[in-house]
Amino acid sequence: MDHMMEPSLNDIDEMIVHEKMQAALEYQNEAWADGMADGIEPEIIADAAIALAMRETIRVLGEQGAEAMLQSLRERMLAGEFSPERTLQ
Numbered sequence: 001m002d003h004m005m006e007p008s009l010n011d012i013d014e015m016i017v018h019e020k021m022q023a024a025l026e027y028q029n030e031a032w033a034d035g036m037a038d039g040i041e042p043e044i045i046a047d048a049a050i051a052l053a054m055r056e057t058i059r060v061l062g063e064q065g066a067e068a069m070l071q072s073l074r075e076r077m078l079a080g081e082f083s084p085e086r087t088l089q
Contacts (some may be wrong), residue, residue, distance in 0.1 A: 007015075028049070035045040057066040076082065 032042075032045055032049075036042065054066060057069055061069065
């Protein structure tokens, strides 16, 4: 096989992260659906999910790391990445 066609370690790492993200999103979607089925309002589920995510992020990355992540999320939000109207290609 031509070495030019082999994926680099960076490409493989990116694919692994992408697949883990997809699995994590599936878990989150299942938890969201379970909460909704139990009659919990979406804004309460969202608040709880964000609070848990922040606690875990601070535990793992510290407050400065969590702040940097929040800034990145803010920029992505303002760019429309999380908009329900956004179409993926």
